[in-house]
Amino acid sequence: MATPIHLSRRTLLSLAGLGAGAVALGGCGDSGSDSAGIEWWHIQNTDPMLPVWAAFAEEFQAQNEGVGITITPLENEAFKARLTTVTQAGDPPDIYHTWGGGVLRQQVEAGLCQDITDAVAPWRDILQSASTLPYEIDGRLYGVPFDIGMVGFWYNKTLFADAGITAPPQTWAEYLEVVGRLKSAGITPIALAGGEKWPGHYYWAYLAMRIGGVEALSQAAEDDNFTTPAFIGAGERLAELVALEPFQQGFLGASYGEPDGQAAAMGNGDAAMELMGQWAPAVQEEASGVEGGLGSDLGFFPFPAVDGGQGSASDAFGGGGGFAIGRDASPDAIRFLEFISQVDKQRRAVATGAFLPVTIGAEDAIEDPNLAAVADTLANASNFQLYLDQAYAPAVGQEVNDRVAELIAGQMTPEQVAEAVTVVAQR
Template identity: 65%
Template sequence: MTAHLSRRSLLGLAGAGAGALLLGACGDDKAEDPNAPQTINWWHIQNTEPMLPVWAAMAKEYEAAHSNVKVTVQPLENEAFKAKLTTATQAGSPPDLFQSWGGGVLKQQVDAGLVKDLTDDVKPWIGNLLPASVQPFTIDGKIYGVPFDIGMVGFWYNKDLFAKAGVTAAPKTWTELLTAVGRIKAAGVVPIALAGKEKWPGHYYWAYLAMRIGGLGALQQAAKDHNFDTPDFVAAGQRLKELVDLKPFQKGFLGAGYGTPDGQAATMGNGGAAMELMGQWAPAVEASSSTSKKGLGDKLGFFPFPAVDGGKGSVAEAFGGGNGFAVGKDAPAATVDFLKTLLEVGNQRKAAATGAVLPTVKDAVDGIKDPNNKTVAETLASATGFQLYLDQAYPPAVGQQVNDSVAELIAGSKTPEQIVKDISTVAKSQ
């Protein structure tokens, strides 16, 4: 997914527990002949337009310039990637270059000795990247991944459908959002598109509400104490239940995927819902999933997740993360050089021009063409704090339980009080 301008005041990420014993240099350190034939096995999740052909072209260009290197590209859908990577890592054989969001998942891979320490390799050029973007990939002062994209989650909305419902301004508080949902529904429009089947989109609501109610400190304390059974997290569930009780989602949302022809992005891109809570990639996926392949164009707007009355969190605190790549322990020598090529300013501008990526290379920020992406970048630039996706910030089992529990709350099978107990039980077992 999980894409933005300088974030100078980012706070520490939850779940990045200090003091864990890290394995030393990972993988095989034997000297390799740089001219020997090498195959780079590259897994990424940009499996649709517009980035799918862009990555493919960059791989071909690299092969053309390096006759001894072959790049085998395996594009995978987000959830399929996670499942396949879990199988590969459990077997101790990660791909050479693969998608990473950093945080707790990457830390677990580091602790298991599955990824390379890139600190020395990237030292000559990592300074070209926005420092905030590198943070989730930095563990105990060492760099284990490189981000190509950094962004935040917020509400994307259809200006025409808002106007039809008489909603004239973007909601600034949770109460205003619920009022807008009621008006939109009364106008015969689906208020919100949601991929209920995939679970991760739903966790955005609970995570943001926990941030707005408890502040970033609540999320960081929960990671430290392995305890989510606190009033702030219960209140986040209660506020989310207020939304769910309004029945704001499209018909069949519990079985809907994200990027499928009848999924969340397509529902938005085809004008079937007034808004979705999603990351910076939303406009591009809406367009590629829509029947017109153009999406909403200038009808699409963006606003940050609203404040909660009486909450300790600020609307200036952002939730999101970056897409990046980690390098497997047995990757051939050319892998890091290929990664460097992907992060060259020209290639970052190409990625930015698609609208699907907000670049991490400082000099490529001028490649952002989409007005909404510029808005996201500016919003993130002024953020006073930042929280990584919970299903990445926390250890994988905890992140999965957050996704599962929030899905149960949205489906009506568990209460706000029950889900915090379930998440805490898993957190305490880690």
């Protein structure tokens, strides 16, 4: 099992939505030449970033005659499944999305992606040093970041005010009180995409961090043991929340980015909170169809502290989005990553509201005050933990998502969840 990456994170997940097919852009040249074609898989398959990525590819082709880029935008879970299929066949795309961590380590050990340390060295200093850490394996670089961020609570200020809540909670006990007050006011406290499972693991991971500190998550990886007080306690506190029945109707089957899913419930004002990464405002607007989303009614606060916990309330949890280079890709693929990493391209991406910058000097493109708050919180984080379903080996990460989903559904106890994850880790 790979040790979780701690940054002193992490951008984040990307937008979820409907799957899309491959789009071949002009300028492909000789399709039989390895140097002429770049196959690029990404997960920004909805607005606002879908057209931005396409524009970058077109601009790169215009400047590099004979180099063509075939883009395959995929929804998050569909991407994971399809990438698993092609990597098992030993045929990864030339450029593909990666969150780094344990999944990337497995790809490196299988010889599926290129060591790009030396190729990126001439321009690596334009990137924030912390942003590249999830893509370093044994001191070598295997991916280039395009986003960095963290997970926290997004909330509807008007709904909080309607329930008489004047400030975001600072502790888990206060958070449970907020949930109770919202319910008493007839307001759905939390939107959750229970059908997709990964959003639920955010609660379990953050609670384990707050109880045991990031060191507890690292130690679990080293010992292949999740039956420790940090993880058992995380399950117990999550079970306390579930017992309050805080989620929207039908949450167990809900998606994240669909019109009837988690993000839409927030964007429509049908729920007061969601625990999600910095991309949340953009997906709320897209999924709900409400222009501008919640606008000034939307606020952000970090995950609360747990009374008596060893973890700091300033420890951040999240991840970054990056791109790895497939083992058979031509040098043109790395040149394309350099192209989209330039500060002018980063500013254009950041201006969509979907990303936080990884290129030094692009910070001035952050327009949304909530995203600026996320960036400030991340900048002042005392430590950083990568998403557990990426930090750990893929089988362990999937087990975390699946078993936590069962805990939220009332089908497993905290102890059973911890034991099940441990069993998979020790295989």
